[in-house]
Amino acid sequence: xKKRVEMVVESVNEIALDTVEMTLSNAYVAKNAQSGxxxxxxxxxxxxxxxxxxxxxxxxxxxxxxLFKKIGNGTKRLAMYRPGMIIDALGPSGNGxxxxxxxxxxxxxxxxxxxxxxxxxxxxxxxxxxxxIAVLGFQSKEHVFYEAxxxxxxxxxxxxxxxxYGHKGFVTNVLSQxxxxxxxxxxxxxxxxxxxxxxxxxxxxxxxxxxxxxxxxGACFACVIPTDSEGEYRKICKDGPVFxxxxxxx
Ligand code: FES
Numbered sequence: 201x202k203k204r205v206e207m208v209v210e211s212v213n214e215i216a217l218d219t220v221e222m223t224l225s226n227a228y229v230a231k232n233a234q235s236g237x238x239x240x241x242x243x244x245x246x247x248x249x250x251x252x253x254x255x256x257x258x259x260x261x262x263x264x265x266x267l268f269k270k271i272g273n274g275t276k277r278l279a280m281y282r283p284g285m286i287i288d289a290l291g292p293s294g295n296g297x298x299x300x301x302x303x304x305x306x307x308x309x310x311x312x313x314x315x316x317x318x319x320x321x322x323x324x325x326x327x328x329x330x331x332x333i334a335v336l337g338f339q340s341k342e343h344v345f346y347e348a349x350x351x352x353x354x355x356x357x358x359x360x361x362x363x364x365y366g367h368k369g370f371v372t373n374v375l376s377q378x379x380x381x382x383x384x385x386x387x388x389x390x391x392x393x394x395x396x397x398x399x400x401x402x403x404x405x406x407x408x409x410x411x412x413x414x415x416x417x418g419a420c421f422a423c424v425i426p427t428d429s430e431g432e433y434r435k436i437c438k439d440g441p442v443f444x445x446x447x448x449x450x
Contacts, residue, residue, distance in 0.1 A: 202293050205229055207239075209285045210263065216345040218270045219313070220279045221255075227262040229291055235321035236296030236408055236442045239266060240416045242288040246274045249290065251416045251437070253387075253408070255316035256323070267316040267345070293416065294441050297321050297406055303382035305331040308350075309371050309396055311388025312338060317408055318387055319346060322353040333357075333378050337392065341365035355379070372399050386445075394450045405445040409436045425449070 207224040215221045229239070233254050240249040256265035270276045281287065297317075299306070306325050308318040315336055322332045332354035338344050341364040350356040357374045358366030367374050371388070372395045386396045387408035397407065414422025416437045423436035426449045434440060434448060 201232065202290055203228060205289050205291065207264070207287045207289050209281045209283050209287060211283060212279065212281060214279070215267070217342040219267060219343065219345055220270060220275075221265060221267050221345075222278070222281070223263055223265045224287065224289075225262050226264065226289075229264055229289070230257055230259050230262040233257050233264060233292035234296035235324055236317050237292040237294050238317075238410070238416075238441065239264070239289045239291035240293050241278065243274045243278050245277060248274075248414075249416055250274050250278065251293070251410065251413045253317040253410055253441075254292065255319050257320050267313065269313045290417070294437060295439065297385060297408070297442050299325070299383060299385075299406075301328060301330075303330055305333065305379065305381040307378060307381040307384040308332060308334045309375075309384060309386040309388070310334070310336050311371060311392040312343065314386075314388030314392070314408070314410065315346060317410075318385060319349060321385060322350065326353045333381060335359065335371045335374055335378065337361070337371040337388065338365075370395065372396060375399055384445075390450055397445045397450065400445075406442055407445050407448075407450075408440070408442045409448070410441050413437050413441075 207226040210223040213221050238251045238253045252266045252268050255267050270279050310318045334350040334356040337359045340360050340362045384405035414420040418438040424433045
């Protein structure tokens with residue numbers, strides 16, 4: 201259940217161009233968080249909280265890792281936090297990934313800063329004996345992160361838009377090369393998710409929508425998304441961010 205908590209910054213590292221990995225400690229969040237959920241952080245000097253997805257959960261040591269891009273004033277300020285500092289957070293927030301534990305193989309497809317929430321999911325699936333295949337898309341070589349970590353989980357394809365590393369193009373360009381899978385799980389920019397869901401329309405999948413969030417607590421309607429039932433919508437922050445791919449219209 202979501203709670204207002206104080207999280208202590210344990211480490212902050214820039215692991216790729218403008219991409220920051222931050223580890224925070226809080227026993228309650230580490231105990232209760234699920235893959236695909238997010239933390240709603242109060243960044244000093246900014247009134248609006250920032251939703252940041254959870255990349256890794258270390259329940260034993262009470263640690264949470266999250267990754268974010270330094271793209272605005274809030275995330276630039278967040279990147280300046282140092283070990284020992286406290287962050288006020290609401291979390292763990294939202295509904296994370298659910299899956300069929302009897303599946304044999306899962307395909308994870310992530311784009312840019314949509315990749316982090318798939319990491320803990322991949323770890324969890326792997327620990328349950330489920331095969332993991334990952335397709336990770338980045339703009340270019342200097343943006344690539346977590347390749348080695350995903351390689352530890354299973355077969356991993358790295359794609360860069362400009363071809364400076366791995367396969368050239370978009371994540372959808374390599375989908376025809378991956379082995380058979382039972383379900384796919386995807387997170388990334390909306391155009392990527394549109395392409396992925398179109399390409400894999402014959403498969404069952406889950407997508408995590410993180411781009412369109414405002415208040416993060418169900419109050420502002422900034423995050424509504426239409427569903428397949430006429431006139432109905434879902435709130436990404438409350439009902440998601442994870443949805444069955446066929447449930448929402450991108
Ligand atoms: Fe405000 Fe979802 S972000 S209602």
